[in-house]
Amino acid sequence: MLYVKRTPQSNKIIHIVSSSFKATFTWNNMQILQECREACGGQGLKTENRVGQLKGEYDVQSTFEGDNLILMQQVSKALFAEYMAAQKRNKVFKGLGLEHMNKPCPVIPLQLTSTTLRCSQFQMDALCLRERDLLNRFVADVSKCKAKGESNEQAFMMCYELAQDLGKAFSDRAIFQTFVDAETTLPAGSLKDVLGTLRSLYALICIEDVSFLQYGYLSVDNGANVRREITKLCTELRPHALALVSSFGIPDAFLGPIAFNWIEANAWSSV
16 A cells, blocks of 8 residues: 555655565565475476476575665665654654654563463564664664764675664564554454464564574573474464465466375376
8 A cells, every 4th residue: 555655755665665575575485485395395396386486486586676685784774864864853753663663662571471472562562672672783883883984885884784684673573563454454253363373473483583582682491482382373373274375366277286186196197
């Protein structure tokens, strides 16, 4: 809807969001295709099953229309500019989903239970905490480099690793927000329950990211709790897996034999 209702003023936001989503989605494509290939064993290499073809087709997207790492750095530069503008005007953050920066810093509980880990408010707080902290770190590090006489471009380049982490944090939080928005529109029922499980799975996969341990947002024990909860969520989603995939309405003609009776498809009578 942001693009459909775009205005000259919103073009900058569209560019930032699309840059972060393009990088995230294309990396996700390659990860999923690789896991599918391995799950199918040698069948995943057969041309008729299309996994290899799709890998070849989507691999180029990691650099097509902008290298993903560069796009994430662009996102971080935009967040840096928003931060500096808010500080200069001495006004609250507004736009790009940074309104959470105006609130008190979230606090992650010392002990994360299953109930807490599945709570949408905790999940949002955790993702906002990471984005908030990384943005503060990024601004501080870039400012230090500039204070030493480095140019703007060189200062950003010297902080490129932090910039990539910040770009990912922004993207993860923005995608999670779409889950929450969609979930709130549904009445109580099985569909909302499944979407809530998917939302929790997505959030915890994001929270399982190494950055939460690297920057001290999670303890080692809580990190282990997150991983165990992900396993539980996958088990709960398993009975719904086929229905979830079928909901995309992909025509059978677009599916490889591996999606159906692969034993019959590889029988001598079918060769």
